[in-house]
Amino acid sequence: MIQLKGISKTFSGAKAVHALNNVHLHIPAGKIFGIIGPSGAGKSTLLRCINLLETPDQGEVWVDNVRLDTLSPKELRRARQKMGMIFQHFNLLSSRTVAENVAFPLEIAKVDPAQRRLAVAELLELVGLSDKANAYPAQLSGGQKQRVGIARALANKPRVLLCDEATSALDPETTKSVLQLLKSINEQFNLTIVVITHEMSVIQEICDLVAVLEHGTVQEWGPVVEVFTRPQAQATKRMLRGTFAANIPPELLDRPSQSRGPRRLLKLSFVGDRAHQPIISHMVQNYKVDANILFGRIDQMKDLPFGMLVLELVGDEERLSQAVSFLESQQVELEVLA
Amino acid sequence: MLQQAFIETLTMVGASTAIAAVCGLPLGLILACTASGHILEQPVINRILGAVINVGRSIPFIILMVAVIPFTRFVVGTSIGTTAAIVPLSIAAIPFVARLVESAVFEIDRGVIEAAQSMGSSPWQIIWKVLIPEARPALVLGLTITTVNLVGYSAMAGAIGGGGLGDLAIRYGYQRFRADVMLQTVVLLVILVQALQTLGDWASRKLSRR
Numbered sequence A: 001m002i003q004l005k006g007i008s009k010t011f012s013g014a015k016a017v018h019a020l021n022n023v024h025l026h027i028p029a030g031k032i033f034g035i036i037g038p039s040g041a042g043k044s045t046l047l048r049c050i051n052l053l054e055t056p057d058q059g060e061v062w063v064d065n066v067r068l069d070t071l072s073p074k075e076l077r078r079a080r081q082k083m084g085m086i087f088q089h090f091n092l093l094s095s096r097t098v099a100e101n102v103a104f105p106l107e108i109a110k111v112d113p114a115q116r117r118l119a120v121a122e123l124l125e126l127v128g129l130s131d132k133a134n135a136y137p138a139q140l141s142g143g144q145k146q147r148v149g150i151a152r153a154l155a156n157k158p159r160v161l162l163c164d165e166a167t168s169a170l171d172p173e174t175t176k177s178v179l180q181l182l183k184s185i186n187e188q189f190n191l192t193i194v195v196i197t198h199e200m201s202v203i204q205e206i207c208d209l210v211a212v213l214e215h216g217t218v219q220e221w222g223p224v225v226e227v228f229t230r231p232q233a234q235a236t237k238r239m240l241r242g243t244f245a246a247n248i249p250p251e252l253l254d255r256p257s258q259s260r261g262p263r264r265l266l267k268l269s270f271v272g273d274r275a276h277q278p279i280i281s282h283m284v285q286n287y288k289v290d291a292n293i294l295f296g297r298i299d300q301m302k303d304l305p306f307g308m309l310v311l312e313l314v315g316d317e318e319r320l321s322q323a324v325s326f327l328e329s330q331q332v333e334l335e336v337l338a
Numbered sequence B: 001m002l003q004q005a006f007i008e009t010l011t012m013v014g015a016s017t018a019i020a021a022v023c024g025l026p027l028g029l030i031l032a033c034t035a036s037g038h039i040l041e042q043p044v045i046n047r048i049l050g051a052v053i054n055v056g057r058s059i060p061f062i063i064l065m066v067a068v069i070p071f072t073r074f075v076v077g078t079s080i081g082t083t084a085a086i087v088p089l090s091i092a093a094i095p096f097v098a099r100l101v102e103s104a105v106f107e108i109d110r111g112v113i114e115a116a117q118s119m120g121s122s123p124w125q126i127i128w129k130v131l132i133p134e135a136r137p138a139l140v141l142g143l144t145i146t147t148v149n150l151v152g153y154s155a156m157a158g159a160i161g162g163g164g165l166g167d168l169a170i171r172y173g174y175q176r177f178r179a180d181v182m183l184q185t186v187v188l189l190v191i192l193v194q195a196l197q198t199l200g201d202w203a204s205r206k207l208s209r210r
Helices: A043-050 A073-080 A098-108 A113-126 A142-154 A172-189 A200-206 A224-229 A234-240 A250-254 A272-276 A279-287 A317-328 B002-033 B043-058 B061-067 B069-076 B082-106 B110-118 B123-160 B165-174 B179-207
Strands: A002-011 A017-027 A032-036 A058-063 A083-087 A160-164 A192-197 A209-214 A217-223 A263-271 A290-301 A304-314 A333-336
Touching (some): A017 A043, A043 A192, A098 A142, A098 B123, A113 A142, A160 A172, A209 A224, A217 A234, A224 A304, B002 B043, B002 B179, B043 B082, B061 B069, B069 B082, B110 B123
Parallel strands (some): A083 A160
């Protein structure tokens, strides 16, 4: 749906800033694609290159098989009408009511007034703000403002929705509900959504794919579960620190064993259905080893449960190796630590 | 006498405010929109227009009034009287209004303009549907300041026979030592300015939805 080919952007000034450096991205249709990175990584610039609010110095921007960076201003404006965008600070027109704000892009696209009214009512229904149609933005809470922003962004039935730190100004509770709304819109309209954020939880909750951006380059990208469970780039590992099971408290590994005799220290990672199945209990019953859970946690990534356990197995040598090979046959990510 | 002077003041101030608003608004919009980083970035036009406006604002009014006499005669056919005074008053107020409009437009959150651009608005649509409506409360306040300023300027219109309250105060109150006339005109001017400011504040508040 969206393809960025070799995008570079430098901001000139007293000190030139290389915001983006040869960025390649392919964002498939109907997916929620997250771009995460620390502030100053170039996320905002990258997002703005997609709808050409920033003009890249180099590279090509393709959306829906149209190359945007070579369009005339007029053609570009038409293309932008098919791309919605929401913002961290909502950017609603303070002089317009909620309904008038949602009607704005329809006016821009010269939709006739009768149709406009119909569409606005429908959109407000969708975001659950029908009763606020005549309120002004100043009378709304942050979450409500962002819902207006979403309704406005969807008005012209876009193929793509760009979200610029859309939940960063909201409290955790409101963030959740706005993310749920984005997720349901994605499913309902098969809308491609690009999210930039510095919050891990946003990616974890709604994204299918993620790209990690640092110093203006994509460090790695892929399905969220893959990137988060098997991070390759240093940037990803740094970000994951303390968030996910990726790291085990070191004192666990150094602790002397409580039991005499052979033992194994294992790290198991489960993704999806596997996280629901009683693998450990099977192992204990069938191979007669003792399992001691040293550390564990279960997280949710979008709809996938993702769990991690650190186990100490105690038993005789033969049973231990049988137990380990059983676990290896179970499609769980297994790492023998000691 | 007082009543006639009052009507002359209202005529001069009302007409020149209207003309200054009509001419100053587009100038101010051009000034704001051509500034660097704005929707119609045009550094050269911006710099030239800015310089011209600064020249206009730096000429003392009493000198401007005399300097534009030929132009005044060309426009209204005479260079003396209330109608003639409207011309220099307007010319003095136009650059002032332009700067006020410019700053009112700069006050608008850039994010809102960016949002409009992201929806595919043309520069013209942004001016009509975003800049003007969003700046309206600030524009009304600016126009109020302009009007009050023009009340002050109009006092000097006596120099070209424009009449009005200020002129009355100078000729009768000051030059003929008529303390009663002086007092009456000053009180009337104070009331006028208060009324204008109150009206402007009220209208601006009424328009503001923040």
